[in-house]
Amino acid sequence: TGWLVLALIAGGCVWYLDRPPLSTVGAVAFDRELAIPPLAPSRVENGFRVFDLRADSGVTDFGHGETRTAGYNGSYLGPTLRVRSGEKIRVRVRNDLDQDSTVHWHGAILPAAVDGGPHRPIRPGRTADMRWTVDQPAATLWYHPHPDGHTEEQVLRGLAGMFLIDDDDPRTAALPHEYGVDDLPVIVQDRRFGWDGQFGTRPDFSSDVGVLGDTLLVNGTIGPYREVRTSLVRLRLLNGSNGRQYDFGFAGDRGFHVISTDGGMLAAPVPRTGIRLAPGERADIVVPMRPGERLVLRSRSPAPDENILVRRFEGGMDSFDVLELRAAATLTPSTPLPAVLSDLPPPDTSKVAHERSFEFYQRTINDKNMDMHRVDLIATAGTREIWTVHSTHLMPHVFHLHGQRFRVLDVDGEPPPPELSGWKDTLNLPMDVRFRLLVTFAGNADENTPYMYHCHVLRHEDEGMMGQFLVVGPGREKFAATRHHPGG
Numbered sequence: 001t002g003w004l005v006l007a008l009i010a011g012g013c014v015w016y017l018d019r020p021p022l023s024t025v026g027a028v029a030f031d032r033e034l035a036i037p038p039l040a041p042s043r044v045e046n047g048f049r050v051f052d053l054r055a056d057s058g059v060t061d062f063g064h065g066e067t068r069t070a071g072y073n074g075s076y077l078g079p080t081l082r083v084r085s086g087e088k089i090r091v092r093v094r095n096d097l098d099q100d101s102t103v104h105w106h107g108a109i110l111p112a113a114v115d116g117g118p119h120r121p122i123r124p125g126r127t128a129d130m131r132w133t134v135d136q137p138a139a140t141l142w143y144h145p146h147p148d149g150h151t152e153e154q155v156l157r158g159l160a161g162m163f164l165i166d167d168d169d170p171r172t173a174a175l176p177h178e179y180g181v182d183d184l185p186v187i188v189q190d191r192r193f194g195w196d197g198q199f200g201t202r203p204d205f206s207s208d209v210g211v212l213g214d215t216l217l218v219n220g221t222i223g224p225y226r227e228v229r230t231s232l233v234r235l236r237l238l239n240g241s242n243g244r245q246y247d248f249g250f251a252g253d254r255g256f257h258v259i260s261t262d263g264g265m266l267a268a269p270v271p272r273t274g275i276r277l278a279p280g281e282r283a284d285i286v287v288p289m290r291p292g293e294r295l296v297l298r299s300r301s302p303a304p305d306e307n308i309l310v311r312r313f314e315g316g317m318d319s320f321d322v323l324e325l326r327a328a329a330t331l332t333p334s335t336p337l338p339a340v341l342s343d344l345p346p347p348d349t350s351k352v353a354h355e356r357s358f359e360f361y362q363r364t365i366n367d368k369n370m371d372m373h374r375v376d377l378i379a380t381a382g383t384r385e386i387w388t389v390h391s392t393h394l395m396p397h398v399f400h401l402h403g404q405r406f407r408v409l410d411v412d413g414e415p416p417p418p419e420l421s422g423w424k425d426t427l428n429l430p431m432d433v434r435f436r437l438l439v440t441f442a443g444n445a446d447e448n449t450p451y452m453y454h455c456h457v458l459r460h461e462d463e464g465m466m467g468q469f470l471v472v473g474p475g476r477e478k479f480a481a482t483r484h485h486p487g488g
């Protein structure tokens with residue numbers, strides 16, 4: 001048996017090392033115009049701005065024949081919801097899929113009852129009616145299903161969309177904001193097409209982050225270009241992929257400014273030549289255009305000395321062409337970027353109600369796997385807490401917190417880089433890097449419906465890398481604890 005074991009090990013190594021790299025360098029032809037998801041129509045009814053979404057399956061031609069997909073109000077992705085800060089909104093979501101679904105408003109500050117978590121599935125044929133007041137400043141959010149155990153599958157089929165918040169701050173009004181013209185949604189997703197033109201859904205064993213694709217879809221378009229005619233163009237980058245990370249940058253190292261991250265505007269535009277986004281993270285960037293040029297947005301490969309094993313475990317960092325911007329021969333001058341974008345106060349760590357820490361390892365957070373009947377912690381509405389989040393696992397994990405925002409206090413004891421200094425709800429956790437976060441609990445209290453925190457690698461989320469928390473009113477913590485046994 002000794003020889004047999006050796007032979008099996010040797011065979012396993014050959015099989016493992018012989019597997020093709022996770023993706024090829026994705027040079028594309030840029031021969032299709034970038035699709036821009038339509039703005040969702042709305043109407044005002046009894047003081048609410050009302051939107052209708054319908055989740056359904058369909059068929060989409062990406063250039064690989066007829067691919068079976070799903071979308072909201074269409075066959076792939078969904079319309080962009082655009083709302084104003086302070087507005088009361090109501091979204092009716094009809095589920096015409098053949099399985100339970102939900103819609104989670106990723107990044108939204110809202111009551112747990114309308115957060116779209118797995119506790120309130122929308123059964124096939126049923127409609128959910130979700131109402132809340134938009135109580136946060138201008139930001140680029142998104143929405144996607146969050147049903148128990150089927151999030152990866154439903155997002156992979158195409159269920160996702162953007163949710164944009166505008167506000168009345170004159171500084172944000174000066175930014176490029178004409179949707180589809182100088183303000184472009186850029187939803188980046190990787191997919192693998194099978195021989196039959198269908199999406200590959202087999203997890204890539206060697207990556208362990210679920211399905212990794214070798215083809216990029218941007219707003220559902222493969223190899224997209226977009227004509228632009230302003231001197232500044234804003235791209236709302238959303239990593240809408242299941243497990244892949246991207247280091248976005250332009251060919252020729254064109255500089256750009258990062259103006260906002262997940263939860264809102266940065267204090268000032270941050271000059272950069274690259275930005276990394278983990279699944280679920282967003283960044284708005286503004287890039288200067290030169291008349292007549294073609295400027296290519298890429299996701300760059302890892303450092304050349306990284307070996308194949310590191311590449312396999314790094315969430316598949318490889319080179320992709322993402323999008324070509326084609327500038328008109330003459331460009332309309334844009335308003336220059338304001339020097340100050342928002343009053344981003346330094347994080348206030350006085351009066352912190354609790355300090356907690358969260359270890360991410362394999363499919364657990366603090367050694368626990370998700371249990372819908374277990375509440376992991378109880379927080380008080382309107383308070384602040386310091387959370388330390390830390391991954392001790394070689395696989396990249398991504399921390400996401402529902403219904404609240406946070407600021408990064410420090411990264412391994414050092415101040416965060418400027419692009420991590422603003423409001424966040426999603427954060428990449430490279431192995432052995434310790435992040436201290438100042439979590440701000442919003443005023444929405446509910447003793448019965450929990451929110452979630454979890455890994456945003458959707459395969460990991462489906463496999464239970466998730467915990468639950470209640471946000472209760474001041475003075476209600478003990479009572480809620482006797483009912484829910486947090487930590488039990």
Ligand code: C2O
Pocket residue numbers: 104106144146280400402452454456
């Ligand atoms: Cu974008 Cu709980 O997810």
Ligand code: CU
Pocket residue numbers: 396397398455456457460461465
């Ligand atoms: Cu994970």
